[in-house]
Amino acid sequence: EDKVVQSPLSLVVHEGDTVTLNCSYEVTNFRSLLWYKQEKKAPTFLFMLTSSGIEKKSGRLSSILDKKELFSILNITATQTGDSAVYLCAVGKRGGGADGLTFGKGTHLIIQP
Amino acid sequence: EAGVVQSPRYKIIEKKQPVAFWCNPISGHNTLYWYLQNLGQGPELLIRYENEEAVDDSQLPKDRFSAERLKGVDSTLKIQPAELGDSAVYLCASSRDRANTGELFFGEGSRLTVL
Numbered sequence: 001e002d003k004v005v006q007s008p009l010s011l012v013v014h015e016g017d018t019v020t021l022n023c024s025y026e027v028t029n030f031r032s033l034l035w036y037k038q039e040k041k042a043p044t045f046l047f048m049l050t051s052s053g054i055e056k057k058s059g060r061l062s063s064i065l066d067k068k069e070l071f072s073i074l075n076i077t078a079t080q081t082g083d084s085a086v087y088l089c090a091v092g093k094r095g096g097g098a099d100g101l102t103f104g105k106g107t108h109l110i111i112q113p
Numbered sequence: 114e115a116g117v118v119q120s121p122r123y124k125i126i127e128k129k130q131p132v133a134f135w136c137n138p139i140s141g142h143n144t145l146y147w148y149l150q151n152l153g154q155g156p157e158l159l160i161r162y163e164n165e166e167a168v169d170d171s172q173l174p175k176d177r178f179s180a181e182r183l184k185g186v187d188s189t190l191k192i193q194p195a196e197l198g199d200s201a202v203y204l205c206a207s208s209r210d211r212a213n214t215g216e217l218f219f220g221e222g223s224r225l226t227v228l
Contacts, residue, residue: 036219042116042117042204042219042221043156043219044219045216045217045218048216088155090155102158104155105153106155
């Protein structure tokens, strides 16, 4: 059975801190790993990773994938209160495009002013 | 570009009543998904459509849940009869086609409360 495990499940930090969110996976026919940010509404896309060791960056957020050790991390530097959200990791399988993703439970991140 | 539109946003019903959710995907997106998200959990796939064909419904509880996408655009998810454990957020998502990058675009969800 495919598994996506995120840690920690919740995290409280102060504004300005740097955080690292973890995602490990066990899936057959791995194709891609995606990170989403979910505030009170729909998950919004952050990154998609398919190759090991290549960092994806967007502003203060970055992510990298290790296909040998089967994990990914999402880093957020200089955190702001607007970064408070649930961060979801999802894994897609080979076999054609966006076959249903398998999601982890998410990391609930709270940034305190 | 308009996003994925879902309705209703909130629904409160008594157990054993029926309920239906509607989803309009992004224009031109052939693949449509219904996900279930319980509190504190990640989304779980219920059903995936390629155009009007349901290509993966293995996780859909078929005794009470049904879905349709008759013209390959809008979709409806129905629960009849609803049970207390069905209280959750029902998310609809779409993507362009099976050869895309894997990115799904989500609607804001329909939050169901069964009393």
